[in-house]
Amino acid sequence: MSEPAIIDPGQTLGVLGGGQLGRMFAHAAQRMGYEVAVLDPDADSPAGRIAEHHLCAPYTDRHALDALSRLCAAVTIEFENVPAESLRVLAESLPVCPPAAAVETAQDRYREKTFFNACGVATVAFAPVRDAVELGTAVRSVGFPALLKSARLGYDGKGQHRVENRDEADAAFASLQGVECVWEQLVPLARELSVIVARNARGDSVTFPVVENQHRDGILATSLAPARITDELAEQACAATRGIAQALNYRGVLAVEYFVTASGELLANEMAPRPHNSGHYTIDACAVSQFEQQVRALCNLPLVGPAQHSPAVMMNLLGDLWREERAPDWARALQVPRCSLHLYGKRQARPGRKMGHLTCTADALPAALQNAELAYAKLLGERDAT
Numbered sequence: 001m002s003e004p005a006i007i008d009p010g011q012t013l014g015v016l017g018g019g020q021l022g023r024m025f026a027h028a029a030q031r032m033g034y035e036v037a038v039l040d041p042d043a044d045s046p047a048g049r050i051a052e053h054h055l056c057a058p059y060t061d062r063h064a065l066d067a068l069s070r071l072c073a074a075v076t077i078e079f080e081n082v083p084a085e086s087l088r089v090l091a092e093s094l095p096v097c098p099p100a101a102a103v104e105t106a107q108d109r110y111r112e113k114t115f116f117n118a119c120g121v122a123t124v125a126f127a128p129v130r131d132a133v134e135l136g137t138a139v140r141s142v143g144f145p146a147l148l149k150s151a152r153l154g155y156d157g158k159g160q161h162r163v164e165n166r167d168e169a170d171a172a173f174a175s176l177q178g179v180e181c182v183w184e185q186l187v188p189l190a191r192e193l194s195v196i197v198a199r200n201a202r203g204d205s206v207t208f209p210v211v212e213n214q215h216r217d218g219i220l221a222t223s224l225a226p227a228r229i230t231d232e233l234a235e236q237a238c239a240a241t242r243g244i245a246q247a248l249n250y251r252g253v254l255a256v257e258y259f260v261t262a263s264g265e266l267l268a269n270e271m272a273p274r275p276h277n278s279g280h281y282t283i284d285a286c287a288v289s290q291f292e293q294q295v296r297a298l299c300n301l302p303l304v305g306p307a308q309h310s311p312a313v314m315m316n317l318l319g320d321l322w323r324e325e326r327a328p329d330w331a332r333a334l335q336v337p338r339c340s341l342h343l344y345g346k347r348q349a350r351p352g353r354k355m356g357h358l359t360c361t362a363d364a365l366p367a368a369l370q371n372a373e374l375a376y377a378k379l380l381g382e383r384d385a386t
Ligand code: AMP
Pocket: 124, 147, 154, 155, 156, 157, 158, 184, 185, 186, 187, 188, 189, 192, 215, 218, 269, 270
């Protein structure tokens, strides 16, 4: 097999999607001397605003896809609901990572969980629910309590219902308006983890340290790195993630989220075929961030170990922190030592909308957590005092 050609700095890299993940990819690529072209239908997207080129068109627009292939040396993505067909069209003329088939697997919760099991990675018990008959089968085979989740297009806890009995199950399925669903056993969780892996065309893969995640209302709130788990469990999670990436013949950055049950079992929950919110700490705490790793994998540059140099805690800053469109007092949080602020340039704050994050590093994880909580409290401070 011939060595994949290196894409040198100076060339243009394309990204489908203009959100914060695209913006941070663009920052990493531009720092390394690449130009960036963003395809996003939003004229004011966070990544589109900082890229050298912004193609403002739908993801399926043939003219825009043609323009992207003429401009770029390679293309990647920053959100998983990219139409796989667009990736196939682009792949006819230039390198695209991740592969369309991997993105399709990640877009469907049922397919994804089936795939994890086929890779030898355990999940919660689950069953497909596409109609009333399958609902009955899921009730009998998996039982209660359960979560009924829409199989596609759900994120941040949206499109899911906790159900305790048959009446609730019927009502939940009706409220999801007949979309394909997956029925999942609700398990008591001891911890939630994520592992981010970068894999290149040669099949080399490098994992970042395992992250421990805390969610609020189904949305990631806090990530601690490294996770407070045993070395054995960390290695199990990393090995499972590498195995999943290999089975997908993956190229690019992939994140896999895991549950650790009360009895210590590791269960894969879902994957994202792109950098992940829980990996933002890598910008401030590692020698190579998840976004630089995305650039390296895309351009066939060497993938080196991330070398985390400081324990870190990341906290998401949601639109709820804004009051009557007034931004929090950033200077208060920035008084905290080794606290770095990342804002995504979104003009409108809405409850639940990810506006930015802060990362605190320290010599030990408890100190990083304490400082992150302090910085966050300073942002809340004035708000809650009134
Ligand atoms: P998801 O959209 O699948 O990432 O789910 C959002 C959050 O809901 C997860 O991070 C967990 O905190 C919780 N959750 C999802 N599925 C389950 C499950 N089967 N059992 C227990 N908690 C779950």
